[in-house]
Amino acid sequence: MKIGVIGWELPPAFSGGLGIHTINIFSILNRMASITLYVPDVPGLNEKYPFKVHKVGLNYMAKNHEHTDGHNKKMESYYNGNLKFEDKIRIYNKNVIKAVDPEVDAIHCHDWITFRAGIKLKKKYGIPMVATVHSTEIDRSGNFFPQKHIMDIEREGMEIADKIIAVSDYTKKIIVNNYGIADKKIEVIYNGLDPNFIGMEPKDYGLQKSVLYFGRVTTQKGPYFFLEAAKKTISKMPGIKFIIVGTGDLINQMKKDAENFGIVKNVVFTGFVHLQEKLYYYRNSDIFVLPAVSEPFGMSVIEAMSTGTPAIISNTTGVGESLRNVFKCDFWDTDYISEYIIGILKYRGLRETMGINGQIEAKGFTWDKSAIKTMEVYNSIVG
């Protein structure tokens, strides 16, 4: 079976959630099917991958527009460069349509950024289409002014797809309720744990007096609620540090909020960090908190748990639906979040029990399982 996968991010050029998903799942799927992954040709990609990679140029329009500065057309990356994000997507999709081998048995798209090409290929050649939904516009906007033109692309892709893969039941419900898609067309397939997080040593549960936020600093992930819970915690336990690892469009606002809350001394902003530091923060914190407003899956939750660190997450975090060894509450309920933080800090027995059980539970999310289920989806649409 030949599958043409239309991707977007691919490590090491960029290691967002989609990139991690792509490299892990298709490395395994390539043993069961013949995978060709189409990704934008950006700097930083490897020469070789465990599956075929077809790099698609992003530079056509850039050439027409300017280049008086002799700008290297290879320098367009995913999110930086001369082109606007949405223009890049448009160009990429256009170029993918030309690049894809029409003989493939199915195309597999990932999120709206690749849907236009999928829709066109399905219409043009009648190739069956699978669409994985890693996140929707509803999630990314925190359900706060979602952009209609993006939702339109999402809806069209979902409607035309033969099968949709949702990364959680939570996301499946959004697809049914906000996009009007029939639920029998949607399979829930969870993400796995990145191999970098497998086989962690058991942790020492001595108190480190540090609480971690890890992720993009955007409305979607609820950093404001993290700070509000921090404020409530600090009023009872003044010596605790709250660490925000990651960056995003709300970073300056968060720095201001920390000031307004009078907790600047307790809050640390590290900015973006790479894998080794990421591991360090996960492991050397007492608690990981993700008060996401709407998080389709929440890879960081199982990453943190795999290092032995207990997690507090919002009810609107997809992965939570199948986790027992976490605290869950509403993202806005910072009384609860703070109550949970204080409990975990206060009781070593609680830290240890949640941590040890959570570490075992996180290991249950494997890419092997995700790949096998995805293969079943391919089989169901390829006649």
Place this chain on the structure above:
Amino acid sequence: MPEIGNEHDYFWDSKNMEIFKRISENSYIPATKILLENEIKATFSFSGTMIEQANEYCPEVIDVFREYFKSGLGEILDETYYHSLAFLLDKDEFINQINEHKNMVKRTFGIVPKNFRNTELIYSNYIGDIVSSLGYGTILAEGTDKLGKSPNFLYKAESGINLLLRNYRLSDDISFRFSNQSWNEFPLAADKYANWIKQTPGDFINIFMDYETFGEHQSKETGIFEFLKYLPVEFSKNNINFLNVNEANNFEGHGKISVKDPISWADTNRDLSPWLGNPMQREAFGKIRSMKDNKNKKLWRYLQASDHLYYMSTGDQSDQEVHEYFNPYKSPYNAFLYFMNIINDFESTQW
């Protein structure tokens, strides 16, 4: 969450009432009426806490039981008043709670128990020794595979007290598997069950279970009450007699059994792990232990109910599902936090 434990208000009264009333109506009252009407013998063990709740929320339960015991069909065992793990705290505390229970049974039903069962059928030589020294004739224990003995005979403990071992297969056939449609013996009717008993070698079979099996864990829609009603009919066809604990003492002993580490009837491991298996439970229990000089003994003893620790259990998946069925807080971690809030308030109060 922040409310519970504040201002010394430790009891979730609304939940206690809701659960107690529901179970009384589903189980205690109808099941006991069936026992009486069909002349079925049974031996009971009630915690003092349970009797207090019955008096408060549904006194009819007490009336129904009084009537049953007046008939002479029933027997009552002693246990710790607070359904606790007091044997782990200290010997005197354990004995105090047993005596308090004895007084409660005498007061409520006019009966003085001769035999004993410890909380959740927890048993060890140490427990047997203490209970024997108090003059009880028999103690109940789990017939776990580890013992390597048939549960269908009478044994003696090191101290000389009689030991009755639960036949967990035939007990669980009713309490766990009765309504399980994927069980290859489903559906279980009284004639089939009587036949199994008849074919089982031994002097008697010890069928011990939660009384809530009848009408609550197995709802009346499963046919559990019909099963119960037909048992005496099918038993008499097969010459099987109902026995109370005290009557089992008349059989010949089949040697001594020694149990060093405590065994129980719960979870797969049949040990103390459902209550003390994880660090969180041990921390909570350690806290209880550290407060034994607290002036408010009554409250301290309520806090010892083994259920509090049971709700904090994080065993394997299948055990976990059983725990969650019973856990009003759903999550073991929430159960721990509520409990510790209360403990902290209790500890910092000048009673």
